[in-house]
Amino acid sequence: MTIEIAMIARRIVELVEDKQAHDIVLLDIRPQTTIADYFIICTADNDRQMRAIIDHIDEKISTEHGLNPRIEGSADTGWIVLDYRDIVVHIFSQSQREYYRLERLWSKAMPVVVVQ
Numbered sequence: 401m402t403i404e405i406a407m408i409a410r411r412i413v414e415l416v417e418d419k420q421a422h423d424i425v426l427l428d429i430r431p432q433t434t435i436a437d438y439f440i441i442c443t444a445d446n447d448r449q450m451r452a453i454i455d456h457i458d459e460k461i462s463t464e465h466g467l468n469p470r471i472e473g474s475a476d477t478g479w480i481v482l483d484y485r486d487i488v489v490h491i492f493s494q495s496q497r498e499y500y501r502l503e504r505l506w507s508k509a510m511p512v513v514v515v516q
Contacts, residue, residue: 405486409438413513416442419453426513437486443497447475
């Protein structure tokens with residue numbers, strides 16, 4: 401199961417890249433917490449792009465793996481979370497990403513993928 405979860409996490413990274421998200425980080429948080437196995441953090445340039453990223457991930461992961469996330473937040477707040485239980489995807493506006501700095505909070509987590 402862990403291999404499949406890792407493959408899905410990497411697939412989500414590909415999907416956010418498809419929609420030109422930037423500063424993409426895939427963190428393995430398993431050694432630090434039991435809330436999830438992986439965090440994916442990325443930045444969108446505007447509300448429209450943020451919604452496009454969410455729709456793209458939701459459609460593809462649902463079709464390919466039969467998984468549906470719990471979605472929290474909205475594009476106008478600058479932070480949306482897609483929670484797939486083992487994988488949590490954080491999509492930020494630039495200002496919210498700089499404010500919350502999740503990578504600093506999870507600095508002990510092992511980066512698996514980093515895409516500038």
